[in-house]
Amino acid sequence: MSEIAKESTEEKSLNFIEQIIEEDIRTGKHEGRVLTRFPPEPNGYLHIGHAKSICLNFGVAQKYGGGTNLRFDDTNPVTEDTEYVESIKNDVQWLGFQWVNEFYASDYFDNLYAFAIDLIKKGLAYVDESTSEQIASLKGTPTEPGTNSPYRDRGVEENLDLFERMKNGEFPEGSRTLRAKIDMAAPNMIMRDPIIYRIKFAHHHRTDDKWCIYPMYDFAHGQSDSIEQITHSICTLEFIPHRDLYDWCIDKLEIFPSKQYEFARLNLTYTVMSKRKLLQLVNEGHVTGWDDPRMPTISGLRRRGYTPESIREFCDRIGIARRDNLIDVSLLEFCVREHLNKIAQRRMVVLDPLKVVITNFPEDTVELCLSENNPEDPNGGMREVPFSREVYIEREDFMENPPKKFFRLAVGQMVRLKSAYIIRCDEAIKDEAENIIELRCSYIENSKSGNDTSGINVKGTLHWVSVSEALPIEIRQYDRLFKVEDLASAEGDFKDHINPNSLEVITGYAEPSLKEATVDTKIQFVRKGYFCLDTDATSDKLIFNRTVGLKDTWGKVAGK
RNA sequence: UGGUGGAUGGUGUAAUGGUAACACAGAAGAUUUUGGUUCUUUUAUUCAGGGUUCGAGUCCUUGUCCGCCAACCA
Numbered sequence: 001m002s003e004i005a006k007e008s009t010e011e012k013s014l015n016f017i018e019q020i021i022e023e024d025i026r027t028g029k030h031e032g033r034v035l036t037r038f039p040p041e042p043n044g045y046l047h048i049g050h051a052k053s054i055c056l057n058f059g060v061a062q063k064y065g066g067g068t069n070l071r072f073d074d075t076n077p078v079t080e081d082t083e084y085v086e087s088i089k090n091d092v093q094w095l096g097f098q099w100v101n102e103f104y105a106s107d108y109f110d111n112l113y114a115f116a117i118d119l120i121k122k123g124l125a126y127v128d129e130s131t132s133e134q135i136a137s138l139k140g141t142p143t144e145p146g147t148n149s150p151y152r153d154r155g156v157e158e159n160l161d162l163f164e165r166m167k168n169g170e171f172p173e174g175s176r177t178l179r180a181k182i183d184m185a186a187p188n189m190i191m192r193d194p195i196i197y198r199i200k201f202a203h204h205h206r207t208d209d210k211w212c213i214y215p216m217y218d219f220a221h222g223q224s225d226s227i228e229q230i231t232h233s234i235c236t237l238e239f240i241p242h243r244d245l246y247d248w249c250i251d252k253l254e255i256f257p258s259k260q261y262e263f264a265r266l267n268l269t270y271t272v273m274s275k276r277k278l279l280q281l282v283n284e285g286h287v288t289g290w291d292d293p294r295m296p297t298i299s300g301l302r303r304r305g306y307t308p309e310s311i312r313e314f315c316d317r318i319g320i321a322r323r324d325n326l327i328d329v330s331l332l333e334f335c336v337r338e339h340l341n342k343i344a345q346r347r348m349v350v351l352d353p354l355k356v357v358i359t360n361f362p363e364d365t366v367e368l369c370l371s372e373n374n375p376e377d378p379n380g381g382m383r384e385v386p387f388s389r390e391v392y393i394e395r396e397d398f399m400e401n402p403p404k405k406f407f408r409l410a411v412g413q414m415v416r417l418k419s420a421y422i423i424r425c426d427e428a429i430k431d432e433a434e435n436i437i438e439l440r441c442s443y444i445e446n447s448k449s450g451n452d453t454s455g456i457n458v459k460g461t462l463h464w465v466s467v468s469e470a471l472p473i474e475i476r477q478y479d480r481l482f483k484v485e486d487l488a489s490a491e492g493d494f495k496d497h498i499n500p501n502s503l504e505v506i507t508g509y510a511e512p513s514l515k516e517a518t519v520d521t522k523i524q525f526v527r528k529g530y531f532c533l534d535t536d537a538t539s540d541k542l543i544f545n546r547t548v549g550l551k552d553t554w555g556k557v558a559g560k
Numbered sequence: 561u562g563g564u565g566g567a568u569g570g571u572g573u574a575a576u577g578g579u580a581a582c583a584c585a586g587a588a589g590a591u592u593u594u595g596g597u598u599c600u601u602u603u604a605u606u607c608a609g610g611g612u613u614c615g616a617g618u619c620c621u622u623g624u625c626c627g628c629c630a631a632c633c634a
Contacts (some may be wrong), residue, residue, distance in 0.1 A: 011575055012574090013573090013575075013576095015573090015574095019576090037576060040634095041633085041634050043633090043634085046586065061586045073633080073634065076633060076634075077632095078633090079633075079634090097561070132631085132632055135632080136630075136631090139630055140630075141562080141630060142561090142562045142563065142629075142630065143561075143563095144562085145562095146630090173632090174632065176632095177632055186563090187562055187563045187564085188562095188563060188564075189562095189628095189629055189630050190629070192630085195631095195632055197632090200632080214632090216631095216632075216634090217633070217634050218634095220634095221634085229564050237565070237566090237628070237634095238628055238629080239628095239629075239634090240564065240565060240626090240628070240629085241563080241565095241628075241631095254562095261605080262565085264566090264627095266611085269571085275634095276633095280577095300572095316622080317572080317573085317583065317584080318572060318573075319572065319573040320573090321566095321572090321573070322565070322566065323565090323566050323567065323626095323627090324565095324567095324626075324627055324628095325564075325572065325573090326571075326572090326583095327571070327572060328571050328584065328585065329573075330571090330572085330584065331571080331572075331583085331584050331585085334583090334584060334585090335584095337596090337597095341596075341597060345622055346594080357595075372593095375592095375593095375594080375596095375597080376597070380569085389619050405595090408595090416593055417593095418593060418594070419593075420593095422593095449593065452593090458593085459595090460593095460595080461592090461593045461594065461595095462594090463594075524596085525595045526592085526594050526596085527595080527596070530596090538630035544579085550594075550595095550597095550598065550626090551595095551597090552595075552596090553596090554595040555595085556595095557595080558595095
């Protein structure tokens with residue numbers, strides 16, 4: 001980051017979390033210490049919404065001289081897996097963040113069990129033998145209070161015994177739960193004697209078969225924060241009602257007082273952002289996997305060609321607040337273009353070829369043209385691009401009956417072939433069906449790029465590829481996965497709105513230097529967009545993903 | 561409608577009782593060997609009513625609309 005950029009961030013107004021932290025530092029809370037945590041459940045891949053949370057959690061900690069723990073919230077063995085753990089760690093690091101400690105809620109199962117016993121001893125928890133249906137019906141509704149369970153007033157000794165036997169596996173799954181004894185008439189439904197432990201004879205990815213009882217989120221999260229002495233536990237808005245219980249547990253257990261703060265999660269236009277829905281897209285084959293380049297997952301964006309810098313910039317620009325939001329996906333695209341424009345290597349690739357024969361250029365001659373790798377980077381250097389009598393240009397760069405401001409090729413019109421010569425179109429050759437199959441052009445001999453003494457000024461510059469040297473490549477062009485802007489308020493199932501044309505695969509013709517591309521190389525196909533080598537590519541078959549197209553003001557004009 | 565959180569241009573975010581601003585998107589123009597980039601210019605905003613105040617997006621009040629909460633999910 002440059003000094004100027006650093007200064008401008010410092011001058012930026014604080015978001016409400018930063019204001020709270022600065023106030024806490026000012027008043028000496030926790031001796032000014034700041035420790036946050038990022039707490040993913042390992043039951044899916046991270047997405048751009050998690051990136052917002054990661055940037056917030058790691059970002060504020062970094063800003064105020066603190067740190068962040070990575071803590072896997074693995075209290076439900078049924079849905080969780082180590083595959084997810086690995087992908088999550090990889091994604092966080094790829095985004096550019098490093099945690100202080102790698103922890104697991106399951107590391108605290110012994111502590112949590114002891115906390116439960118403490119609660120029982122304090123007369124604040126009891127073993128309930130009601131079925132889940134009974135528990136639900138006794139819970140009441142938002143407008144009516146609940147009813148006490150018949151098991152609510154068991155003695156401490158009986159509860160202790162029963163809970164231990166639950167732990168020992170003496171009772172079948174679902175037959176008993178441990179409930180906090182709070183208030184069945186509480187206006188906050190969460191506080192109506194919440195279940196804090198349940199029986200699950202499931203294999204846990206870390207504790208194996210040691211446990212057959214597992215704590216619920218509400219009995220694990222706050223205590224885990226407390227054990228780690230997290231100062232600011234940042235989560236999303238839907239956890240607001242849980243804060244009462246978070247505080248209740250910490251209060252009754254008399255443990256370190258971590259505090260929960262909530263911000264609004266990210267929503268993106270034309271995108272779904274729930275792990276459940278993303279998993280469904282994967283499982284039902286609407287995409288090829290969690291890292292399909294159309295997915296809003298970190299791994300999908302990475303494969304698509306997004307950079308960590310651009311995602312961080314995006315998260316910075318969208319801000320942090322407490323109101324629901326729906327961010328225009330064009331802001332994400334703006335951020336990636338902004339970064340890629342600075343770093344991408346320029347290369348010429350024709351996506352929809354039209355052959356041009358330069359009739360006054362000698363046959364069997366290949367002339368090398370020097371072309372800049374990146375006009376934004378003075379040290380980017382040059383490369384050689386072969387030029388010959390036959391080249392491909394983009395079919396859309398020629399028009400038989402051009403409109404007034406068409407600066408490209410038409411019979412009688414001149415254009416520059418980028419980094420090469422100015423050519424004039426003399427004739428368009430058609431087949432029997434009147435399709436244009438070839439252009440006959442002549443080049444202006446003294447117009448070569450760099451040594452142009454022709455004095456001719458042309459309005460248009462086209463990218464091109466020499467036919468004999470052209471390298472065929474597969475190009476995957478992506479469109480938005482969904483057809484509607486706001487999936488949350490769209491009618492019907494979200495899958496009804498899948499865009500059937502979200503992937504278009506074509507063959508393009510590339511200048512030879514594209515052979516050297518690696519998965520990490522960011523490339524701009526001149527005048528077309530930003531692309532990167534796909535992980536499916538082999539040395540025999542080059543495959544490129546379109547990260548994002550270039551801003552296309554002509555397309556807009558022509559489309560009118 | 562029980563609780564709870566929220567409402568500022570098309571979309572986000574700021575303004576912390578004192579000129580409603582910044583970015584994206586949109587529009588117009590200049591530059592350009594990428595119709596890209598860059599640079600100008602520009603359209604458009606405080607949910608509604610009442611109140612406090614010299615002064616209200618901000619405080620009070622009434623209402624409207626939106627989100628979330630009745631999983632042995634997180």
